[in-house]
Amino acid sequence: MDRVAVRVEPDRDLTVVTVCGIMGPGHVDQVLEQRNYGTTTKVLWDLRDASLSELNRETLQQIAGKVRPSLETRATRGTAIVANNHDAQLVIELYFEIAQHVFGRSVPGFATTCITAAMEWLEETVSCEQQAHNPAV
Numbered sequence: 001m002d003r004v005a006v007r008v009e010p011d012r013d014l015t016v017v018t019v020c021g022i023m024g025p026g027h028v029d030q031v032l033e034q035r036n037y038g039t040t041t042k043v044l045w046d047l048r049d050a051s052l053s054e055l056n057r058e059t060l061q062q063i064a065g066k067v068r069p070s071l072e073t074r075a076t077r078g079t080a081i082v083a084n085n086h087d088a089q090l091v092i093e094l095y096f097e098i099a100q101h102v103f104g105r106s107v108p109g110f111a112t113t114c115i116t117a118a119m120e121w122l123e124e125t126v127s128c129e130q131q132a133h134n135p136a137v
Contacts, residue, residue, distance in 0.1 A: 020049040038074025042122040045081040064099040078125040080110040080118035
């Protein structure tokens, strides 16, 4: 059964998106339509219970094209995506490459199979981003 959940943790400045089932563009649409999505600087997509088997280059381009415009109006400064295996991680890395090189995505992204590594990356990257934007901090 496909399921998408968005949980915002304001005290941690973190949004957690959990997807279960076969991942597709519709899941991304559901998330982008959430009023509370993009209100934090750190975003973690937990895809450990999702299958990325339906995502090909064309679908990844479609998703990246949908996400790009929304990044300019959101607080997001870093996105980490946790996959359930190495092959899925490679698909996510391809997504980030397409988003950056085809659509000019400037928000840093990180793909991994380890949720701890994802959280560490978000903490480090977003705090560095905030210091770069606010040198007095």
